[in-house]
Amino acid sequence: MAMTLSHSASAQSSFWTATETTLRGSRLSDLADTAYLLPWDLEALKMRETRTARQWWTDPDGRELTSSQVLLSPREDWMGSPPAPAEQLGSPPMRSSIPPEGVRLDKAMELGSGWTLTWRSTMPQQVYSKGDSSIAFSWRPSGNRWSVAAEERIFSRSTLNGLCMQDWSLTERSTLVGYGPSGAESQPILSLQPNPRGLQELQVSLEGSAGIWPTALRCVDSFGRLTAEQPPQGTLPLTWNPKGLTSGRYTIQIQLGNQTYASSFIQF
């Protein structure tokens, strides 16, 4: 009979995670223009995809930090491995309400240097614009808050030979999963299948966070002693077969940035 043991996560006052997919490239107004494109402008037309797993958390000093881990990069083979992710100050793109209080919808606010900010009424979107350039943030409900679902950036420019191009990027973000200072809103749950386990492989998944690449995967016994460890081998969900375990209770830990998630299972 299957037996599910309690889930535990390391204590943080807040923790959020999401997968961000960014498409970017230059674009132009007319196909005929490509005949006149210079080599570097032609190369710039290629669509590039970047995918990162991003986390935001509050450290013991109360600072909001963020770090991201590259899952898919446009790097060429000759560039070698990407650098290790680094932490920086940063809060998640969440608000308890949008637009901010006192803001009138569909009214452009002057920000200086020709840039304006408009909150749209047709959809939950804030748009910065200047001429043909714009930065648009699309919001969506996330629990009892709002979070940024998509960011589209367009910066217009002219090529050396006078053609009109735009540097375009679109970032789409998965639903934020995590919890805030006020408690669990959509707390990540590490699940193990099957549990109890015989000789089968374990499937390790973090609900709502498919595509995130853990930095470590460990198995410890009931005394906390390391019994098996596996370097990161891909994105969640993962399959794993910690071999040679005697019968008993074990805990699988996965590391996401500085976050550790654990869930226990019974080994028959």
Next chain:
Amino acid sequence: MPTSSPRTQSSKPIALVVGLIAALSLMLSYSAAAQPCSDPATLPSLPSGPIAWESPILPAPNLSWAGKTATTGYRILHFLHGLGGSSDSWNLLAARTAFQGSAGYPARQVVYLNPHHYWQNGNALASAMDIDAYLSSVGAAASAAQNIFVEDNILVGHSYGGVLSLLLDSLYQHRYVFDRQFGGIIAFGSAVNGAYMAKALHPSGDNLAVAFVEDACITLSNPRLWAPQFPAMRWIPGLDPLLRNAVDQTCGLGSSFVPFALKKFNSPGMVELFPNAPLAKRLGKRTPSVPVVLAYGVEDEPVFWRTATSMLATDSVGLALASNPFAMDADQELVTFASQQFDRHESQASDALQRAQNLRTWAWILSPTLVGALIAEWQAIQAEREAAAADKAAAWYLDANNSYKQLIGARRMTLNANGFWCRCLDDPNNPSWFPVANASDCLGDDGCITIPRYEYALVEKPSDGVVLAESAGQLQGAVASILMPGTNHQQMRNSSTTRLVLNRLMNGQVAGGAFFATPTR
């Protein structure tokens, strides 16, 4: 009453004409270079398949020269430099070949002559005539003094030097004008079938060398990138004055790294290397009158950064070359540099975007005090623009290799229209994108838009970073075409692969190339 002079009287119509010309020029330049930039409709292109790789089709080795051998014990190797080179391009290798040798490279029975520096201010014929004058005077006299039959001597040419060697061979058909001064040719990286790059870069061709460095300067010297640190200035030694001027004009004096290294790219001789130029078309199809061995390089990726490293290093590895003329194998330095710059700018873009996000959070918190919120929003825009500049700089480091390969003809990218994207906002939180064949297939209400969809196809060719393998390795009637793997145009004069090629040739180990066998001392 003063009267106006005839000159004064005629100045008004002249001013009118000048004004009209100026107005027309402005209108023309506006229509050519300042088209409306509103509402671009395309999306970036999608890859349509793997890169098609076009390897050169090499002619069969010509073994008809197998019976030709040197007739006297000693010979002279006349080393010829390439465009922008001089006597010291080859002299260290030439000296070691004649005496002392170096590790793995025994000295041969060769009489040393200082490699000739030929004039490069005219066309190929002028340079060839200069070389012939040297060969028939200094070379012939030295041969006579050493009792060497001049037709036992060999021309060893790098790049343009090899092209001139073949041109000289063709000139020697005119026996009433010339006396043949050599009996064989070894050509390293010589564009005997023309150089695509010559046409792309030369001011008389597509004139893209200046545009390439200007684009680099505009992208990499964006003031928004200056903080927190700007890449160290790195000049390529001997940058052509025209390029240096472009850099100074666009980047500002001494402000930026310019990864472009060609010297004499705009010399008159380059015009004759255009692939469709008469000389290039003729030399590549002419069967030479003497044994010819072609050595062609195929550089590893990234071709551009490796070639630039070798060109940058040419002057700085002088000490190493002094003890070992084959010490130019290393070509990783700028590869690492480019990767680091890509990572640095990616990181800068990521940091700036997060900073913008933090500022927008502050703006939201401060919204009751509107002025403070607007200031935070404006600062967020500045951070966004820094991110855009950093993103573009990172893309430049990512793309420079491919852009450069387009310039030298090693990469061809074509765009093909393939229907439309249909983008529907029926779910505002999750816009859908799907391809359709016709714009009318995008069935939707007001929430759907159609956007032309393109795919691109890529064809790549092996090269040494300057000359395509298909140009440097293909010559009907050549004894052999020898591949120099992992070797770029600059390295092939002084790399360990050069040593292998020369040893094989002078050991008589190349089929049909007995003539090149030269005993060790």
